[in-house]
Amino acid sequence: MREARTGNHATYRPLERSSTICIVGLGLMGGSLALALRASQLPVNLVGVARNPATIAAARSAGAIDYGTADLAEGAAGADVVVLATPVRTILRMLPQVGQCARPGALVLDLGSSKKQVCDAMADLPDKLQPVGGHPMCGKEVAGFGAAEAGLFRDRPFVLCPLPRTGPAALDRAIGLAEAAGARPLLLDPALHDRAVAGVSHLPYAVAVALVNCMDAADDSLARSLASSGFRDTSRLAASEVGMMLDILVTNRDAVLAWLDVFAGQLDHLRSALAGGDESVLSEMLASAQHRRSSMVF
């Protein structure tokens, strides 16, 4: 892992002023990227691709895009940068089509939450294109353009996974785009990204899902009456969009399974200490978690 840029920003031209950027998918992530680029005041031309005409209308009316279309080929054809901001398996399905319609030299960047399968698929793109896997480390449990906000990426890490074939100019362009959105670009190997993110993001999601589904065993009205901020926060991620999360779990399966096993081991350790009345072990586990969590800065 390394910060992508530490030098003098003033001498750096983050994005070509004449760039046309095509964002495919105008949900929370794609919509927020469009709004962030617009807010950056760079005179880029923003094209949005979305299936739903109402989404395009909303994005146009918010000033997030200059032009919108439901046709991927039409949107991507004239773009210097094509950003794929859909669920991961939709990205995987779209990549061959992007390969056919994007123009030579175009940067192809995605915003998917797992990177190994995406980068592997990007390796099959025609040589004329410049692929970079991307993952901005931010989000909300609410989906859609209505939840998008210009500040979503601000000061958050924006993971970039260049392929061996990716040229330095294209990588610079991806870094410039992340910086223009207010994020901190972070260059990372796809498999390393996937393992780490499985732990800090996909595992917490799975845990939240299991926690909420536990409530099937509860007196529902009593549980709802008594649930407070603790349950609210611990379970928040369970409200995430199902299609997006299913794609993430399935495309990052091995890493998620490995973390689920680590987690089950920790939980079993805690259960044994509590069941056996081993307060010194229990206390040590709680104190260790308290210490680590209190020292984390978000």
Next chain:
Amino acid sequence: MREARTGNHATYRPLERSSTICIVGLGLMGGSLALALRASQLPVNLVGVARNPATIAAARSAGAIDYGTADLAEGAAGADVVVLATPVRTILRMLPQVGQCARPGALVLDLGSSKKQVCDAMADLPDKLQPVGGHPMCGKEVAGFGAAEAGLFRDRPFVLCPLPRTGPAALDRAIGLAEAAGARPLLLDPALHDRAVAGVSHLPYAVAVALVNCMDAADDSLARSLASSGFRDTSRLAASEVGMMLDILVTNRDAVLAWLDVFAGQLDHLRSALAGGDESVLSEMLASAQHRRSSMVF
């Protein structure tokens, strides 16, 4: 479960105007209760008991108490209401002493997060005293008087567990106190409370602890770089005060163990569906959690 009061509040005198209320423990809960009662403008006399002179000084300087002492007997002796706002096992240890020093007719109320053991211990108080178990359903992961706030209880359920021997006037007094703090009193059986709260509060805490302790298996600096709002919220409870949480887990052990088993079953179910590539089952689990969580109001 029943809401303790639904009638015309205007005709109800929530607390005797001349009451002296002794709050033992001026941390987050006790301190917030003192501040809330003060903010209620009822001309009650507030006495605080705390071991640390700095806590008493802070509570006095914030106007939360009229008088402070480190001596439980001195503080409780003149009180119409004694509120025990310490970790659960400290409450259990203090009850016999309260039994010796509290004056006849005094209401003895606690704010502990598990109720069965406390209510059982309250049954051993001298007949001259009026015990009610209590648990306001609110909190924060930060402890101490510095974290206390007058609005902590506002509109939150305040569970009250009267004992069979508790007289109606004493229960009314407890209800009045909860209402004066801005909370919604909720009468509940102690064992029923403990089972429900183990699910919506103690289980989420245990899950957060296990999640944070998992990070021992992670590349620490990478995990810290990439952890975002999802990890932040899912793990927040792990920062809770260890002594308080240890007491809760130990005094509510059986209910917590039962919920840990339900949770482990749910997590294993999710793991199997992911490992086996059974997307319809996996998708159903995610959708069920998404539906339930999105419908919850906090």
